[in-house]
């Protein structure tokens with residue numbers, strides 16, 4: 001997982017590469033590097049840490065170059081393991097994982113070659129140099145044929161200074177043709193500019209770029225024509241707007257993100273075709289990862305309750321390697337903020353191959369997932385920079401809930417869901433109330449473990465609250481079905497263990513309170529997020545936040561807000577950067 005960028009043309013390459021890398025940091029930020037060709041040698045700078053560490057490289061001269069921002073897969077995040085990897089006449093950057101690195105490395109070692117890094121990519125650079133006989137593209141084609149795994153590769157050769165060769169398998173790669181030169185990147189926003197034509201490399205395709213043109217090739221070496229993609233430039237430049245962190249700023253945008261997303265289904269240009277498909281849907285599978293998976297769990301409750309269609313929700317990395325039963329009239333919904341998550345893309349591809357209708361729910365208009373799907377519903381959350389997903393989760397829920405209502409009406413189950421219209425205002429209230437959780441922070445700082453409990457939709461919110469806390473505060477935590485605790489996990493509760501109960505269903509409230517009693521009796525400090533004011537006064541509750549009531553089915557869209565805030569305040573109090581948590585990246589583009 002990583003971001004790659006490249007340029008060949010009339011301008012100095014280095015500033016373009018650095019600019020592009022900054023926009024790709026959502027794909028990894030544990031080390032970065034660039035290489036440009038200057039007078040038949042490589043100028044290289046690599047640093048552990050973020051792209052900022054490369055600022056001195058902006059003065060590199062040279063009009064052909066490649067760059068990389070890394071999320072470590074093979075090898076620790078050090079300068080040695082940072083890309084580009086240079087070997088012989090070759091410089092190489094790579095996004096993906098080479099799975100047969102062991103035999104390939106042995107082959108190189110037998111030839112007496114030595115390695116300076118622990119990465120799989122360095123091995124590819126060795127192979128490429130070995131195959132190189134004055135034709136970079138031909139060498140890359142031979143190299144790619146030896147590789148098992150996923151890759152987007154961009155290679156330079158000192159012997160062909162005005163060229164960049166590219167190869168792609170299972171990792172995204174786009175090429176841009178501008179006035180002044182030719183660009184490449186892992187995604188469109190990293191290079192997009194006024195008047196630029198952008199092309200996407202397909203699976204197992206290659207490209208050769210020079211300063212004036214880009215040529216594309218199929219796996220068998222045939223040159224192929226490509227149509228430019230439709231895209232529009234992003235207007236919003238991400239700024240913190242007075243907030244200390246992007247995460248907090250993005251939380252403040254939840255009401256707007258909900259309001260904008262509510263417009264999406266009604267103004268969807270293919271709504272009639274989509275309704276037709278929904279009308280015949282007999283099974284729904286939702287595939288996603290992380291927070292998006294939790295949206296899927298919330299959507300299952302809403303769709304089954306409202307439309308009575310069976311919904312399976314699967315973690316995409318499991319679904320892709322199972323043999324899922326995809327029957328006629330199965331609609332597969334792939335949910336992904338970025339639209340670039342490798343496992344979600346693979347699960348979506350599997351669904352398509354198996355004959356399902358693929359509906360994408362994504363926040364990124366020109367993402368790989370959006371290009372793959374039969375139908376695409378965009379969450380209008382706006383750019384999300386913080387690694388911890390917040391406003392995009394609320395937007396996914398609103399969109400999936402609107403879809404549940406569409407399904408219900410397609411199945412003749414009557415229109416309902418009017419309460420959803422007031423959500424932007426209610427989200428504002430929930431945000432204001434969430435400030436109260438700041439006072440909870442001291443109870444969490446040194447906790448050995450934290451539990452989030454709920455039933456039904458509250459359990460889905462609990463899972464998301466727990467993920468958020470783990471991700472940015474680094475505290476061990478579990479989201480648990482309240483009724484299941486006593487079957488083993490209760491053993492972990494000890495004096496002072498923080499427990500956060502979520503209570504939005506009057507139907508299930510007393511049942512959840514049973515679990516609250518059980519933890520309280522064993523010394524837990526119990527905090528409550530609820531829409532039911534009568535529970536705030538219960539003796540077991542140390543402190544509570546009251547959120548607006550929208551009924552249990554749709555409640556996670558509001559109940560998650562105090563949980564996001566809790567994770568934020570605990571992370572900041574522990575001295576962590578909630579925007580860039582350790583070991584993680586915004587978009588997980590390897591499996």
Ligand code: M6R
Pocket residue numbers: 289290291292335336337338339340341344387388389390467468471585586587588
């Ligand atoms: O871009 P995606 O929605 O596909 O990303 C999926 C997960 O990687 C993501 O939701 C992750 O769990 C978040 N960082 C959690 O806050």
